[in-house]
Amino acid sequence: MNGADKAMIKIDDAKYQGEDREIHLQYNPEKYTIGKTVSWTDQTSQGKTPELQFSTPGRKTLSFDLFFDTYEDDTDVREYTKKVLALTEPTVESQQGKYRPPICLFSWGKLNFRGVVKTVTQNFTLFAWDGIPVRARLTVSMEQFSTALDEAKGQPPGDPEKIRIVKEGDRLYSISAEEFGTPYLWRHIAEANNIVNPRFLEPGQTLIIPALE
Numbered sequence: 001m002n003g004a005d006k007a008m009i010k011i012d013d014a015k016y017q018g019e020d021r022e023i024h025l026q027y028n029p030e031k032y033t034i035g036k037t038v039s040w041t042d043q044t045s046q047g048k049t050p051e052l053q054f055s056t057p058g059r060k061t062l063s064f065d066l067f068f069d070t071y072e073d074d075t076d077v078r079e080y081t082k083k084v085l086a087l088t089e090p091t092v093e094s095q096q097g098k099y100r101p102p103i104c105l106f107s108w109g110k111l112n113f114r115g116v117v118k119t120v121t122q123n124f125t126l127f128a129w130d131g132i133p134v135r136a137r138l139t140v141s142m143e144q145f146s147t148a149l150d151e152a153k154g155q156p157p158g159d160p161e162k163i164r165i166v167k168e169g170d171r172l173y174s175i176s177a178e179e180f181g182t183p184y185l186w187r188h189i190a191e192a193n194n195i196v197n198p199r200f201l202e203p204g205q206t207l208i209i210p211a212l213e
Helices: 078-088 148-153 172-180 183-192
Strands: 008-011 022-024 032-042 052-069 104-108 111-127 133-144 162-165 206-209
Touching (some): 052 078, 104 206, 172 183, 172 206, 183 206
Antiparallel strands (some): 111 133, 162 206
């Protein structure tokens, strides 16, 4: 299995830099589950046929299990699991002065799910002689994240159709020219990826290529 087939979690917030932006998983999930709920309002009047009306759209959720094993390395498996658990911490300040967990991109094959981690359940199943855990299974649940631009376009929040890995020498305007046929739509890529400084792209960085109307 080559590196492109490995599942990974990429942190999309500008606060995280370099190696801190990527969590490379030891093993691919055996499966994942995508769900979505929709709110309906009962508009039934007395004596009339029951009628439900659409209220608000729900956000998609993604859940999957991750497996970690450090038995042969004789190291604490929590050195790996703590990186995933940290994604639930509200460390990123919004413009309103409130805090939220970092925005993440779970990428595996053609699945690219952008959202925040809602829950992480750790199940430690094997221990060294001194009680240190060396094997764990994590159940992770994510919820889609959307920006005002996503909502205005009516695009599915946090459910991008395409991603691109930045190469040496890439610039947003050149990527825009390749993807959209014009360099002048680079701002759409910048906004979709929360890029503050469009002049700075790291080789290996994962970019969401947003759909256009």
